Amino acid sequence: MSIDYDSYLGLERLLSAQNLRSVEFLRPAHDEMLFVIVHQTYELWFKQILHELDSVLDVFKAERVGEEHMGQVVARLERIIEIQKLMIHQVTILETMTPLDFLEFRDLLYPASGFQSAQFRLIENRLGLAADKRLFYGTGCYRDALASHQQQTVSAAEQEPSLFDRVQGWLERTPFLRTGSFDFWHAYRTAVNEAFARDEAMAKESPHMNAEERQRNLDTNAQNRKLFASLLDPKAFEELREQQRIRLSHRAAQAALFIQLFRDEPVLQLPFRLLTSLMTIDEQLSTWRYRHALMAKRMLGTKMGTGGSSGAAYLQKSTEAHKIFGDFFMLTTFLLPRSQRPPLPEAVLKALRFQF
Numbered sequence: 001m002s003i004d005y006d007s008y009l010g011l012e013r014l015l016s017a018q019n020l021r022s023v024e025f026l027r028p029a030h031d032e033m034l035f036v037i038v039h040q041t042y043e044l045w046f047k048q049i050l051h052e053l054d055s056v057l058d059v060f061k062a063e064r065v066g067e068e069h070m071g072q073v074v075a076r077l078e079r080i081i082e083i084q085k086l087m088i089h090q091v092t093i094l095e096t097m098t099p100l101d102f103l104e105f106r107d108l109l110y111p112a113s114g115f116q117s118a119q120f121r122l123i124e125n126r127l128g129l130a131a132d133k134r135l136f137y138g139t140g141c142y143r144d145a146l147a148s149h150q151q152q153t154v155s156a157a158e159q160e161p162s163l164f165d166r167v168q169g170w171l172e173r174t175p176f177l178r179t180g181s182f183d184f185w186h187a188y189r190t191a192v193n194e195a196f197a198r199d200e201a202m203a204k205e206s207p208h209m210n211a212e213e214r215q216r217n218l219d220t221n222a223q224n225r226k227l228f229a230s231l232l233d234p235k236a237f238e239e240l241r242e243q244q245r246i247r248l249s250h251r252a253a254q255a256a257l258f259i260q261l262f263r264d265e266p267v268l269q270l271p272f273r274l275l276t277s278l279m280t281i282d283e284q285l286s287t288w289r290y291r292h293a294l295m296a297k298r299m300l301g302t303k304m305g306t307g308g309s310s311g312a313a314y315l316q317k318s319t320e321a322h323k324i325f326g327d328f329f330m331l332t333t334f335l336l337p338r339s340q341r342p343p344l345p346e347a348v349l350k351a352l353r354f355q356f
């Protein structure tokens with residue numbers, strides 16, 4: 001059966017889905033078309049992101065993730081990043097609408113709000129935003145803003161293993177951490193502690209710091225030393241997890257650090273790009289949140305949102321609080337220059353390189 005452009009893309013339905021409230025209420029506002037179309041394009045991009053995420057989660061569902069899928073997984077995550085860049089840039093199009101023009105129809109939107117975007121919540125949950133990290137707004141939980149059929153889907157996505165959980169499981173299974181008789185982590189501890197000692201000496205001796213800055217640097221260094229010590233001690237690490245200072249399991253954290261340290265080795269190149277992609281996705285999501293918060297501030301000042309939150313203030317706070325892969329960023333604290341890494345035994349190096 002033949003098909004034409006319009007029916008393939010469902011354009012009749014798509015292009016008749018811009019129902020302007022200002023027209024319905026007989027006070028046509030020119031910029032409402034832009035407002036609606038920008039939101040609709042966001043929802044289409046959200047749909048595409050979920051499509052990519054679901055396929056990635058499908059691969060990670062397996063008991064053992066086939067190496068042959070890794071290239072595609074990384075390519076799909078990198079596609080998400082490109083979409084996110086577009087989503088961030090797209091804010092500027094909406095900002096061509098001035099706050100005064102927005103006021104022409106804003107009152108007609110109550111109580112509709114971005115809070116009711118089920119796809120946005122699905123993205124957060126599929127990626128693995130921890131439920132107990134979510135900021136409360138008003139009295140209710142974020143799900144209360146959604147229609148009841150959406151609440152079920154979004155709740156299910158909160159319960160199902162997320163990308164964070166799946167990647168954590170995959171990291172825990174990393175085989176290269178067992179280096180036979182050579183205790184990599186013992187050698188690494190010595191190297192990192194030497195680096196901390198150098199930083200400490202620099203903070204004590206630097207002529208460019210006043211007493212307060214010096215103390216602050218020394219305190220941070222001491223905290224990092226403590227955190228690093230727990231990275232080498234499963235019991236201490238568990239305590240940090242209980243205090244919610246870290247979310248990743250001990251084994252997964254060690255594997256992530258190992259992959260970052262030896263990312264030049266052929267076998268670790270795709271795992272490294274996977275971890276980098278997750279960090280970038282998290283960073284881009286935060287950038288979108290912040291960009292959206294700035295737009296809300298420009299449009300609303302300190303007015304409350306149509307969904308009942310404190311408006312721009314809530315959005316700004318959520319930029320910091322709603323992080324997902326923050327642990328991978330924290331691990332960077334313990335990276336060393338290549339020249340200071342303890343060398344790996346020949347057998348491990350062999351396993352990390354392609355042999356022909």
Ligand code: HEM
Pocket residue numbers: 038039042043094102112113114115116117120292295296299300304305306307308309310311312314315318
């Ligand atoms: C004039 C433009 C916009 C303004 C002034 C604005 C304002 C707000 C405010 C104040 C909130 C907090 C909830 C509330 O009390 O309503 C919010 C939430 C949200 N908005 Fe917007 N928004 C705008 C455009 C957009 C666009 C284009 C999107 C794209 C889909 C969007 C998506 C969202 C989402 C997903 C949330 C929930 C965020 C969260 O809880 O972390 N908004 N918005």
